[in-house]
Amino acid sequence: MNKFFYLAGLIFLLSHFPLAAQDDGIRLIVRSDDMGFSHAANLAIIESVEKGITTSVEVMVPTPWFPEAVALLQNYPELDVGIHITLTSEWTNVKWRPLTHAPSLTDGNGYFYPMIWPNEHYGAEQALSRQNWKLKEIEQEIRAQIEIAQKNIPQLTHLSAHMGCTSIAPEVEAIYRKLAMEYALDIHPEDYQVKRATYLGEKETPAQKKQAFIKMLAELQAGVHMFVDHPAYDVPETRAIHHTGYEDVAHDRQGVTDMLTDPDVLQAIKKYGIRLISYADLKK
Template identity: 30%
Template structure:
């Protein structure tokens, strides 16, 4: 009666993320992995994870690249999606840019098809779709088009499963908090989100005006340790929670 959809985002965005997510999958707590087709390390992620039958894989729809020094762009040819890229051919950093610079929705759908095809070619069986930085919030009509596209592809829509755990972002840094939160929750289906990555200079090179790269790398490394710890899964069991996949979950 108590279930927890456990998801790790940004797979394929870096080697650090790939390694951390593989460790978390081995530990048994993470059951859903969202893969960025626009990331530089899709093939490496596929070698580490794609054959696993215990993990539900999703497409982490990516239309933005938030860091100053680590950038990514479209899977499509840049000339095919000009409203999605900056002068250097990368995705724009902040999705709010779309508020004043509306992208062509048909270009977004073309890019989504390209991203889904790339993940399939790499060997991933994609079951659900979620979005990186939620750019759909800033483009009128895009949420409806995304819902239509996801349904057309026969995939699970992430929007129907958000009942996020309280204080989700603090579990890795505050000892004992995860168990305290789970212990006071009643029956139901809840959602847990994470962005793990092992500490590396690769991660420390990320960052922007709002996020310090070194702090980001340290924080994501703490998340990686939390997800890989056997204590995390043991806490779920003590509190009567079972981590589940999206394809086991019930839309809310």
């Protein structure tokens, strides 16, 4: 009996801290967010998978280009994909609505509010966190997004929160975690001591992004890290997508695509002995 409990405890520890138990090298998840918000993002994200270093892709279910995202992902059955839970519609010229009847989550036109938190450009009247939102409606919307995604994308492994939407209240975070477990999508980087990796230096131009990213790679220490950004192409579609305070979307996101697929970045990853991993690898 004691041997059984010892083995059960060992299995539990290895399943919850597998990477820490196996080696002490540098591991990096490269996550590309917002698949589905535009055609240009969909294609750029796929390029960053095929030719670059993206290891996990986040899909926004309520967005207009979700059907194309589904079709593209069918060609990559081994790719690690997450549901990017979406409770905002931030862009000025393209909008999306809840999949469910959720009036407490929408503005006067029935769209999600642009922001989660008020900021210098968007006041409390345009921020979801300042509305009289209903937890029941948030739960039903998250559940609907999960179920639509699972119906269409078999390689899903996890959830993530667009614009930090689940952080508006502890009870929302609790619902998010409950549903992740219910649908077997409960891979949360914070549970695996994953550290956020960010650019080190200026990142206004593509050249600066590349330099700042490689500098970040050079300074990573042993452990598991995650880098998050948003590839897209600088094309007329993306030039028409913006919101107040973020007008250079096309230029900015083309720079992300270029950086993620740059041969010098690939070479730096090899040079510094960095192992690229995905969310799914955290449980192995």
